[in-house]
Amino acid sequence: MIQVREAFSDSNRLATQGQLCSICGAPLQAGNRVIDTGTWIEMEGTFEFCESCFGEMAKQLGWVSPDRFQALWSDYEDAIVLVNDAEARVEQQQTVIQTLAEEVAFAALERASRFDPESAVEVSEEPDFDGAPNAA
Ligand SMILES: [Zn+2]
Numbered sequence: 001m002i003q004v005r006e007a008f009s010d011s012n013r014l015a016t017q018g019q020l021c022s023i024c025g026a027p028l029q030a031g032n033r034v035i036d037t038g039t040w041i042e043m044e045g046t047f048e049f050c051e052s053c054f055g056e057m058a059k060q061l062g063w064v065s066p067d068r069f070q071a072l073w074s075d076y077e078d079a080i081v082l083v084n085d086a087e088a089r090v091e092q093q094q095t096v097i098q099t100l101a102e103e104v105a106f107a108a109l110e111r112a113s114r115f116d117p118e119s120a121v122e123v124s125e126e127p128d129f130d131g132a133p134n135a136a
Contacts, residue, residue: 004034008021
């Protein structure tokens with residue numbers, strides 16, 4: 001059974017050299033833990049390795065470290081905030097556009113209602129001498 005420990009065990013073949021990682025052969029780095037595979041190998045002892053080696057294996061499989069994950073998650077949350085802000089601004093501008101369109105339509109209706117067909121000047125099809133439309 002695989003277990004996480006705070007130090008290398010004494011049953012590792014390298015234990016006599018100061019408890020070293022079965023993979024990289026280095027002593028445990030401060031803050032790192034040991035992955036004990038629970039496998040005992042003849043002439044080798046307990047097969048266990050350091051968190052750095054585990055991290056390297058995980059990285060090779062496409063996994064990300066907790067620090068990298070935290071950075072990605074933070075970027076993701078920032079992006080969500082930006083998208084929400086952008087959506088709110090779009091919605092706000094759509095309201096402004098709608099209001100302006102209604103005001104333009106109202107102004108056009110008001111102008112049309114003031115138009116008096118009786119006093120309108122009729123324009124002939126024939127141009128006058130100067131080329132301007134001829135008022136009847
Ligand atoms: Zn190692």
